[in-house]
Amino acid sequence: MRKTHASVQVAMALLANPTSRRWGYELSKESGVRSGVLYPMLTRMLDQGWLTDGWEDPTSIEEKRPPRRYYELTDEGKLRLGGLLAAARDDRRFASLNLRFAW
Amino acid sequence: MSWSTLLVAILVFSLLPDVALRLLLLAYPRTHPRRRELIAELKIVPRQERPFWVAEQVCMILCEGLPTRLRVVRATVLRRRHRPDNAAVISSLKGRELELAGLTTLGIDVARLTETQRYVVLSRIVDGHTAEEVAGALGSTAGAVRVAQHRRPAVAGARRCAVSAPPRTPRPAAHQSKPEHQRHPVAQPAHRGGVGGVDHAAQGVHRARRGLPGTPAAGRALPTAPAQVVPHGIGAAGSSPPQTTAARPGRTTPHPKTDRHGRAQPAGISNS
Numbered sequence: 001m002r003k004t005h006a007s008v009q010v011a012m013a014l015l016a017n018p019t020s021r022r023w024g025y026e027l028s029k030e031s032g033v034r035s036g037v038l039y040p041m042l043t044r045m046l047d048q049g050w051l052t053d054g055w056e057d058p059t060s061i062e063e064k065r066p067p068r069r070y071y072e073l074t075d076e077g078k079l080r081l082g083g084l085l086a087a088a089r090d091d092r093r094f095a096s097l098n099l100r101f102a103w
Numbered sequence: 104m105s106w107s108t109l110l111v112a113i114l115v116f117s118l119l120p121d122v123a124l125r126l127l128l129l130a131y132p133r134t135h136p137r138r139r140e141l142i143a144e145l146k147i148v149p150r151q152e153r154p155f156w157v158a159e160q161v162c163m164i165l166c167e168g169l170p171t172r173l174r175v176v177r178a179t180v181l182r183r184r185h186r187p188d189n190a191a192v193i194s195s196l197k198g199r200e201l202e203l204a205g206l207t208t209l210g211i212d213v214a215r216l217t218e219t220q221r222y223v224v225l226s227r228i229v230d231g232h233t234a235e236e237v238a239g240a241l242g243s244t245a246g247a248v249r250v251a252q253h254r255r256p257a258v259a260g261a262r263r264c265a266v267s268a269p270p271r272t273p274r275p276a277a278h279q280s281k282p283e284h285q286r287h288p289v290a291q292p293a294h295r296g297g298v299g300g301v302d303h304a305a306q307g308v309h310r311a312r313r314g315l316p317g318t319p320a321a322g323r324a325l326p327t328a329p330a331q332v333v334p335h336g337i338g339a340a341g342s343s344p345p346q347t348t349a350a351r352p353g354r355t356t357p358h359p360k361t362d363r364h365g366r367a368q369p370a371g372i373s374n375s
Contacts, residue, residue, distance in 0.1 A: 036163035065146035
């Protein structure tokens with residue numbers, strides 16, 4: 001995956017809580033990446049095996065809405081995205097994001 | 104486009120983002136998960152943000168949805184172009200007249216089959232290929248192959264046929280000890296766990312080609328050695344004992360069956 005601002009921001013958002021299920025809209029808000037960029041990126045990560053996806057259990061939904069799709073990091077995804085962030089840390093292009101590398 | 108149309112479009116987009124999103128998502132193929140995903144996500148988005156959120160999706164739909172749709176359409180067109188009723192299939196049937204003629208001994212009316220059905224029946228029954236393999240060769244789907252195989256008039260004979268498998272060393276004791284319905288699993292209806300006649304025939308040919316016990320010969324034995332093939336139907340005249348029917352234990356005499364047209368139907372035909 002190419003090292004871009006969007007991919008680094010999504011990697012940071014995913015690795016902020018690597019074991020929990022993540023939803024598209026929440027990821028978009030956390031990472032600050034527009035959903036038009038985020039969803040194709042999530043699809044690429046799914047194709048590469050960095051993420052797994054699934055659908056919410058309809059019985060667990062209290063509101064009246066359809067089940068949402070969630071994403072979970074795989075072990076390979078944690079490694080790859082960690083490597084992406086490590087590489088971005090040394091890159092001057094992402095210097096503005098340095099403050100958010102606290103994880 | 105007139106101003107009134109544009110105004111209506113803006114109003115619909117801003118007041119009914121759900122409708123607008125559903126219309127936009129039509130660009131995706133019907134089974135694409137993005138359709139469900141975005142509609143579900145929209146319900147989470149705060150109401151005042153929804154028009155803007157939907158506007159963001161337009162870019163993604165243009166970049167992701169339309170190319171995906173185009174790929175699907177192109178694949179469908181290619182599949183239709185390579186439908187079996189074309190020159191490739193017809194040419195593949197050349198030189199196999201003897202095998203096609205051999206199929207008539209199974210009760211399959213080859214003359215009434217389309218080129219598609221001939222190819223499918225030959226590939227599945229004689230060559231022993233799976234539906235997936237035949238579908239790959241035809242650029243079709245396994246389901247379409249099964250439909251072509253079982254569609255009338257192929258179904259009349261294809262369901263009836265079976266490959267008898269005389270064992271190399273007769274085992275009468277073991278044979279007798281089995282219950283009646285286990286002796287010829289081909290005669291069992293599919294809903295009782297049995298296998299369809301054609302699939303069993305294909306398995307029999309597979310076994311024959313591999314030289315496995317239970318089949319008399321290897322290779323394309325079916326058309327060239329029709330004596331090994333025992334039809335289950337009325338026309339199963341021959342010296343070999345009828346391999347038909349008798350699928351249900353406890354039934355001593357075959358019960359005459361009629362199909363929905365009232366014609367007599369031989370017992371043992373799987374209606375699956």
